[in-house]
Amino acid sequence: MINIISRAYLSKSVGGPKKVVDNLIKGLDLLGYPYIINKSLDCCGRLYIHDDACALAEAVKLPADIKIIAGPNLYVLPRHIPKEIDLSRVVYLQPSQWAKDFWTNFGFNRCPIEIWPTGIDTDDFKSGNGEKKFVLVYFKQREREELDFIKKTLERKNTEYVVLEYGYYKESDYKKMLDGAKYIVWLGRQESQGIALEEALASGVPALVCDVNRFGQWRAGKKEMAMFTEKENDYGNVTSAHYFDETCGIKIKDLKDFDGGVDLMNARYRSFSPRGYILNNLNLKKQSRELIEVYSKHFNLNYESGLSEQACSSGDWINNSRSRVFRARARDFLKSARVNLRNLLHEYK
Secondary structure, three states: OEEEEOOHHHOOOOOHHHHHHHHHHHHHHHHOOOEEEOEOOOOOOEEEEOOOHHHHHHHOOOOOOOEEEEOOOOOOOHHHOOOOOOOOOEEEEEOOHHHHHHHHHOOOOOOOEEEOOOOEOOOOOOOOOOOOOEEEEEEOOOOHHHHHHHHHHHHHOOOOEEEEEOOOOOHHHHHHHHHHEEEEEEEOOOOOOOHHHHHHHHOOOOEEEEOOOOOOOOOOOHHHHOOOOHHHHOOOOOOOOOOOOOOOEEEEOOHHHHHHHHHHHHHHHHHOOHHHHHHHHOEHHHHHHHHHHHHHHHHOOOHHHHHOOOOOOOOEOHHHOHHHHHHHHHHHHHHHHHHHHHHHHHHHO
16 A cells, blocks of 8 residues: 655646656556555555655654655755755655756765656547647747747748647647647657656657757746756756657757758658557556555565555545645636636737
């Protein structure tokens, strides 16, 4: 049994952290592996703290028989973790090798790091029956000049396209666009996992990824950008698409190669098999099983023993309180209102 502690679980709004926990739960359901959600921290021997820093601070004070896995949606940078939190009995998760390397490069050595990406729901995102009419351009926090270059190149090649911008669409819009897309041009930031791109691949849509060359090759709000130092922004071992191979499409590191990339994708988009890559490497059952195996690797708690474990308490962690649930719903409402307002302003411009 696993006790999953997650604030994102309370939300109804779609987002990366929400996908991490929801897809883990879907995989556990497929495995038939028992779990509880936001119960008291000492409820059972396996504690997974997904995104709740307060829970982590309390969990490390528990008896040693409570084994703790934490992350990946807790802290952006290792220096954000308070020094007074003793992580010596914690295993921290990062979704990809480059994200792990980034943390270790910048001095993180307080506990082991395991690489664990969440699974992708290949029943929710699957190949559709729509007519393939256009190229879908996904734009996430890159320079507008880069987007303009891509649009002009596609227009010069008489390639019909639709632009979908991060923060200005609903998931239903994305699924509809994927159904009609020949392939997707991915112009995005560095991604520790890149769930949205993986959902496109699961939908059978190959990708032309315009990859990043350094961590700081992205544009967001001033507060978010100010979080990183010059040295962190110059870190070069990053990518927009860590989980990707030649069956998924092509990657380019320089927009000078975009012209040839479009020619190749226009000629060969039917020959790629991206869904197979996701089914083999990131399916729900496989990834949920891999998280369970972290307890075996680091804490000698094997898979089979967890199948019969029972919760020793019926108490709740504070995430299950009415006030926390109410606040989550309020945040969902405000987020939806902001998205709708941004869309109206975007259309007006």
